[in-house]
Amino acid sequence: MWETLTTAWGSLLEPLGDPVTLAIPAFLVFLGLEWFAARKLEAADVRDGRAFPPTAGYEFRDARASISMGLVSIATTAFWKFLALIGYSAIWVYLAPWHLPANAWYTWVILLVGIDLLYYTYHRMAHRIRLIWATHQAHHSSEYFNFSTALRQKWNNSGEILMWLPLPLIGIPPWMIFVGFSVNLVYQFFVHTERVGKLPRPLEFVFNTPSHHRVHHGCDPEYLDRNYGGILIVWDRMFGTFQAEKQRPTYGLTKPVGTYDIWRLQTHEYAAIARDVRAAASWRDRLGYTFGPPGWAPSGAVEPQPKTDRSVAPESTGP
Numbered sequence: 001m002w003e004t005l006t007t008a009w010g011s012l013l014e015p016l017g018d019p020v021t022l023a024i025p026a027f028l029v030f031l032g033l034e035w036f037a038a039r040k041l042e043a044a045d046v047r048d049g050r051a052f053p054p055t056a057g058y059e060f061r062d063a064r065a066s067i068s069m070g071l072v073s074i075a076t077t078a079f080w081k082f083l084a085l086i087g088y089s090a091i092w093v094y095l096a097p098w099h100l101p102a103n104a105w106y107t108w109v110i111l112l113v114g115i116d117l118l119y120y121t122y123h124r125m126a127h128r129i130r131l132i133w134a135t136h137q138a139h140h141s142s143e144y145f146n147f148s149t150a151l152r153q154k155w156n157n158s159g160e161i162l163m164w165l166p167l168p169l170i171g172i173p174p175w176m177i178f179v180g181f182s183v184n185l186v187y188q189f190f191v192h193t194e195r196v197g198k199l200p201r202p203l204e205f206v207f208n209t210p211s212h213h214r215v216h217h218g219c220d221p222e223y224l225d226r227n228y229g230g231i232l233i234v235w236d237r238m239f240g241t242f243q244a245e246k247q248r249p250t251y252g253l254t255k256p257v258g259t260y261d262i263w264r265l266q267t268h269e270y271a272a273i274a275r276d277v278r279a280a281a282s283w284r285d286r287l288g289y290t291f292g293p294p295g296w297a298p299s300g301a302v303e304p305q306p307k308t309d310r311s312v313a314p315e316s317t318g319p
Contacts, residue, residue: 057144066151102176110170114170120232123228139154145217147192150188188230198245214245
């Protein structure tokens with residue numbers, strides 16, 4: 001196991017072994033180009049504490065918060081990867097019934113498809129279980145949708161780490177798991193934009209696209225909890241969570257946080273859970289507030305989501 005652990009850890013420390021590290025220059029270039037293209041767009045219309053930005057718009061404080069959360073996530077992700085590496089190596093060495101060869105094409109196919117299916121599963125859970133939502137909601141807190149939003153990453157990756165456990169169990173080398181997830185993340189960066197409309201229908205049918213992911217970031221009632229896919233949108237089509245983009249979404253959380261403080265953006269839902277649990281009258285209610293869906297109420301129903309008024313969202317005047 002020690003040899004497996006050191007080999008895998010060495011691959012994590014090697015910059016060229018991580019697709020995300022390789023992609024950082026491209027991230028910066030595309031973010032800069034999009035920001036430059038948006039420089040002349042009018043400011044967002046703010047009504048009732050919610051921003052309705054122009055199409056492909058940027059707001060400096062919002063983008064700065066997103067980028068800052070992404071930088072912190074580099075360190076927190078490294079911590080979670082270290083813990084995962086120990087567990088994955090032990091599973092791969094002692095429990096996996098066979099070891100898939102890293103140089104075989106089918107191993108990479110199994111890895112990438114497996115990562116994407118597990119990502120869909122985790123992502124769906126993150127929207128339906130409040131405790132996991134508390135880790136994920138920071139990514140949805142921006143009321144803008146641009147490449148900087150893709151960098152607004154969570155700091156608690158513990159749920160994803162657990163979700164990947166089947167991969168070393170079926171014999172995928174531990175270091176490959178991290179490479180596969182990095183490939184998934186790199187792809188997802190490029191679907192966070194309003195600069196790209198709908199792609200040709202075959203691509204829209206199979207792959208997650210900017211159009212599909214704009215729906216996912218919408219807080220409009222018809223868009224909530226839809227389009228969970230990472231690279232492939234076929235999971236949503238198969239499991240009944242697909243929604244096509246019909247009109248421009250209203251971005252952000254159903255209840256805006258109203259801050260650019262990155263600590264509050266990451267932790268406010270944990271604090272809300274703690275308040276609800278302290279005020280709960282029974283253990284059933286405490287469990288409901290923690291593991292029920294976001295908006296769960298003691299009656300067992302989910303609180304109705306507030307409607308958003310798209311009519312106040314200004315149209316882009318173009319750069």
